[in-house]
Amino acid sequence: MTKATGTDPRRTLTLRDVSEASGVSEMTVSRVLRNRGDVSATTRERVLQAARTLGYVPNKIAGALASQRVNLVGVIIPSLSNMVFPEVMTGISTILDNTGLQPVVGVTNYLPAREETVLYEMLSWRPSGVILAGLEHTAPARAMLAQAGIPIVEIMDIDGPVVDSAVGISHRRAGRQMAEAIVASGYRRIAFMGTQMPNDFRAKKRLEGFEEALKRAGMALVDREFYDGGSALLKGREMTAAVLRRTPDVDFLYYSNDMIGAGGLLYCLDKGIDVPGKVGLAGFNGVELLDGLPRRLATMDACRLEIGRRAAQIIAGRNEHPDIGPEVVELFPTLQPGDTIRQR
């Protein structure tokens, strides 16, 4: 920012410039621009006129410092390329748009250390609240959250201890439910495919729940395959090919997300495999993409939009009424059997 001397026309404008141009005090200008306090209609008009012709843009930095109020909400998510998170963002935005609050996104790439850094950066802007994905954080991050003195909402997951508020689903239960549905449909030789990522705790919990339910039914996974990086759709194809080759008598393929599931589905259809007769498939998430596939993949909706909305509501509510306490909201995903689990 060029800081200029004297009458440089490109010097950044301040309230004082507007106040001089309109012949009132800075305070009155401030009041007009914030619609706060009583100002006569004529003065208001004169000030607005001056501000417009000058092209004045208020300095929120100074405003925030003086008022101790920052209309930002930090949102910390693992990734933007997952589609899941943009959708959560949409949910958050729809609510925040009516509140004067504004989301600011930070991305961690599933790295806890990065989450810590991003959180630190965000908190240093003194936001009105923080929404962050997951329950697993580094110890310093946890300490910062506890100290921050602002509403914190952990989203997506509720299987674990919560710092303050939380909105999410039980991934463990989701995995269990899917396993139960699969077993109930008569499938017996079940394989799993998913991401390698050690820090995708939610995928891990789903798998745990899944295996737990299998065990309870006296069964276990007959094969498993992991990937990391690359085009999920392609990886889904490749992993499916690998599993079918290695374990030809497999009769169900459970994918940790819909994208690789879709790849697997396309592969099976390519190969002329009878789906869901010979092999059943299921994914997780209910991504929009699935609607366009030749067959609807069985999946579970992760309530992403609703999670975003509820989280934003908690922040907005506690911002208005600071005496509201923390809250933990569990949402319940619905199983959508689609066309890739046989009905009995």
Added chain:
Amino acid sequence: MTKATGTDPRRTLTLRDVSEASGVSEMTVSRVLRNRGDVSATTRERVLQAARTLGYVPNKIAGALASQRVNLVGVIIPSLSNMVFPEVMTGISTILDNTGLQPVVGVTNYLPAREETVLYEMLSWRPSGVILAGLEHTAPARAMLAQAGIPIVEIMDIDGPVVDSAVGISHRRAGRQMAEAIVASGYRRIAFMGTQMPNDFRAKKRLEGFEEALKRAGMALVDREFYDGGSALLKGREMTAAVLRRTPDVDFLYYSNDMIGAGGLLYCLDKGIDVPGKVGLAGFNGVELLDGLPRRLATMDACRLEIGRRAAQIIAGRNEHPDIGPEVVELFPTLQPGDTIRQR
């Protein structure tokens, strides 16, 4: 933020708290925490120790106001659900990560009025630079950009007048190139499918370029179909079905983006249509998704990652050396014929 009286342990900490805890002046603490100026190793250690145990998080609002420096870069994009933009974001992040600058995202939903609002909000935080998609802005937005006195980079498109700097491709040329390739492969009855969105100027320019090249070859589109909203993959199927029904002798389907193109491809394969023999297909963008499809859709890479990188480089460079002037960078997308244009 709870503002507290007296010795409330949850009062937000300030430099003063750290300075008292470590027995030095606030200024010294400030120096330590910013790694600036000379501080003896012992004091430094003592200060850091105090800051850590207190859990002090600096207040960037105050810092920014005092130093007239804000390490934020505003990034304004039309949408997060397009995949194109997350990828641009990735490009931006990789560069900014090494500079101490931090991206802040704003989303416009392809609404010019919303872009204006978002821009105003961003500028009111006095960022070090702004990156925004497209060359089309409202008059007030354009005025704000011109006034801001910070580096501005318009990205994605270079077909038009630039406010300051720009990095992008010529969508008109891209459309033209694709048309030429299609015509050269012997296709003659070509249909177009794309979004309805009146504010997706880049898609519009591609179509213009496309039609222009057709015209030059003595041809014209034989059919066209638009959609808006919904699952792009599904819409691609539906539109393709509609076009094939309405214009059975069509021999090429040009899609404004790869997602609907993929839907169209899946539809054609479902129906057993000979691709690319009887009908050829092409999209635009080169999304990762395509790698997993049964056949590779012809497309053009829009250089998204590189656009993000170059834009960020411009901001970072001009931030370091304010005397560097504006710059317009044209990138050249490459046509990837894939398997859906017949080779001759």
Added chain:
DNA sequence: TCTGGCTCCGTTAGCGGTAACATACCGTCG
């Protein structure tokens, strides 16, 4: 006429940092 209560607007004192300058302390060298 005076009081009280409005409406409208100005003054003052920060918010929590940092730039720029001042200062204390030390060793070195002419």
Added chain:
DNA sequence: CGACGGTATGTTACCGCTAACGGAGCCAGA
């Protein structure tokens, strides 16, 4: 031994805005 330069720290004056309060002007009612 005093002037000098470098290092390590403190002091002062803001940055641009807003909370809180104060005061002028005006009208109604006693």
